[in-house]
Amino acid sequence: MTGIGTLSRVKSLWVTYYVTGCGGVELLPVITSRFDAERFGIIVSATPRQSDVLIVSGFLTTKTLRRIIRTYEQMPDPKYVVALGACTINGGIYWDSYATADKLEFYIPVDIYVAGCMPRPEAIFMGFGHLMGMIKQGKADGWKRYKERYEWYKKNQDKALGNSKKWRMRDV
Numbered sequence: 001m002t003g004i005g006t007l008s009r010v011k012s013l014w015v016t017y018y019v020t021g022c023g024g025v026e027l028l029p030v031i032t033s034r035f036d037a038e039r040f041g042i043i044v045s046a047t048p049r050q051s052d053v054l055i056v057s058g059f060l061t062t063k064t065l066r067r068i069i070r071t072y073e074q075m076p077d078p079k080y081v082v083a084l085g086a087c088t089i090n091g092g093i094y095w096d097s098y099a100t101a102d103k104l105e106f107y108i109p110v111d112i113y114v115a116g117c118m119p120r121p122e123a124i125f126m127g128f129g130h131l132m133g134m135i136k137q138g139k140a141d142g143w144k145r146y147k148e149r150y151e152w153y154k155k156n157q158d159k160a161l162g163n164s165k166k167w168r169m170r171d172v
């Protein structure tokens, strides 16, 4: 049986949008009156420190990657990551660019991918539906994986970004 705490969390997901790529344009209709994400308890949070969900909406340059990692590490547990678009899965059309990191899941754990270039708002809502189901079942456990496999994530982060002491907040 799902506990009241879990049900409350599912019905009140506070979100930080990290708009990294062109796909961010589809998020505007999601949070405004056309699709009205707030109907489902999905609201935009003021800061990562009050957020449950991080949305990464496209390709990752090496510059934005370090901000994404810092944003993720500021969020309290339990926290979830939704990755939008082909670029977060395998680099998409930027897969061989010298300036991008091609797989988000190498650097922070991803709970849900919404495929497409760019996914429509309907697909984004479907992704959130899956995420809510996973939270209810206790399967949205990326935040635990980040702690358990931190050395692996850290190695990938250092490989992409160089000396971690210059930008890392602290070890988790």
Ligand code: SF4
Residues within 6 Å of the ligand: 020, 021, 022, 023, 057, 058, 059, 084, 085, 086, 087, 088, 092, 093, 116, 117, 118
């Ligand atoms: S998946 Fe498509 S829309 Fe999204 S950032 Fe990549 S190229 Fe842009």
